[in-house]
Amino acid sequence: MASRFSDRVGGFISLRLRGQYQEKIINLALARGIYIWDIKRDGEYLYLKVRNSGYEAFKAITEEHGFELEILKRDGLPFYRKILKRRIGLLGGAILFIAALYLVSSFVWFVEVSGNQKVDSTVIIASAARNGIYPGASKWSLSRIEAEEAMLRELSELSYVECDIKGVRANIKVVEKILPDTQVNGPCDIVAQRDGVVEDILVLNGRANVQKGAVVVKGDVLISGVFTPTPPMEGLPVDPNAITEPTLVRARGLVQARTWYEGYGEAKRVQEETVLTGEKYVRFVLKTPWRVVDVVGAGDVPFASYEQLERAWSGPGDWGWGWSEYREQEVKVTQFSENEAVEAARQNALANLKDSMEGNVKIMDSRLEVLSSPSDSIVRIKIFVEGLEDIGTPRAIEASEISS
C-alpha cells in the first residue's frame, strides 16, 4: 500500500469521471500500472485520485475511450509551490531566521570559569582568549583539546583544564595544583610561628628543645637542627672515629600547641528590614505629540512606600510609551532577645576569627565577654578561643648560630 506521505510529496489530483462502463477504465489503468485510489461511485460519476506522475497516462486512456474527465482538486507539495511563490517573503524570512539562528549559535558568547580558588578568573579567561576561547570565537575554528593543552602549559598553577562548550556557553573547569609549602633546603630548626603552650611534640629529625607544657613565644626554637653528639662516658675507651663536632641536620617534626585567639563581634537587638508586601500597581502610558494617554492605571500610586520599576521608549517626534510598576514595601521590625543577640554576635565573631586563622586550627574551647550594657541597641562581644594547632615552621640555621 502506497503511503500517504509519498502521495503528498509527489502531489496528487482528485478527478471526476463520467461515462459508461467505468470499470473498463479502472482495469486499463491497473494494467498500465497507474496507481489510483479512493475510488467512489456517486450516481453516474466516479470519483478517484491519481498521482501527479500518472495523470497524463490516465488522461490518455479516458480520451481514447470517450470518457469525460474533470479535475476537482490538485493537492500535495508541487501545488504548494505556487502558494509559496506568492509568499516568497515569508519563506525567505523563515530561511533567513533559521540561518541567522544557526550562524549566531555557532559562536561562543559566554566564557565561564569554575573550580579555581587561588588563581584569578581573569587570568584564566585571558589565557583562554589567547588560545582561542573568547566571546565571539567561532566554534568551527577552535580546537578544544589544543586550547586545553595550551592553557595547561601557560598556567603552571593548574593541574587540569577542561573546556566544556555547550551551545554558546564555554565553561572552563580547572583544578589547581596543591603546591608544597615553601621548602627550606639545607639545615634548619623548627621554630614557633605563634605563642602557645606545647601540648605534644613529635621529633622526626633533630633534637627537641622544648617539652610538653612549655610556654613558647613566637620565634622560639622548638626542634633544633644542631645535633651535638653526647660525649663518651668516663672510663670507656674513646672511639677515635667518633664524631665530636656538632652536626647540622634538617629538623623535622610536629609540635601541637594550645594557642589563643581573640575576636570581636556585634549584632543588633532590633533589626529593621524593608520587605515587599506583594501588592502591585501597574501604569502604562502612550505618548503622542498631542497628549499622554493612560492605557492602564491612572491617578496616584495607592502606596505610601514603594519600589518603582520603569521602562520607557521614545520614538521619533513625541511618540513613545512608558511603563511603570509600583511594588508596595513595608518595614519589618524584628526584635531579638538579649540571648539571641549574643548568640548572633558570637557566630559573627567566630566567623570573623576563622577568616584570620591560618592553617588547620582545631577549636578546643571558647569564652565570651559582653562589652555592651543590656540597654544598648547593639550587642558587642569579645570572644576568646583556645585552639590546638601545629605551630612549628622551618627556619634556616644561620652561620652565627653554628659558631655558638
Added chain:
Amino acid sequence: MDNKRELISKAMADFLEIPADVVLDLPKLTITGRNELYLENHKGIIEYSTSRMRVNLSRGYLEINGEGLEIQALMPDEMKVIGEIDSIRYLD
C-alpha cells in the same frame, strides 16, 4: 492440460507446505470487522457500484454486496475495499 498442471502444483504445494496463494495464484482475503476487506491476487474489476462489486479472480469471481462500497486502494494484484459489507460470495 491446465487441470493436470494445477493438480501437480497443488500436490507440490501440499508436500512442500508452501502457501497455496503463492503457488496457485489463489485469492487471499483479509476481512477486518465488516467494514474493511483486503484482497490479494485479483485479476481486475468486472463491476463496481456502491452496493455491489464483482472482482475477477484466477478462477471465477468474487461478489461483494453491501452499502457505500469504496475502493480505497487499487494496485495490480491487491486492493482494499471499505464500506458496510453484507456478503461475500464466490461464483464461477
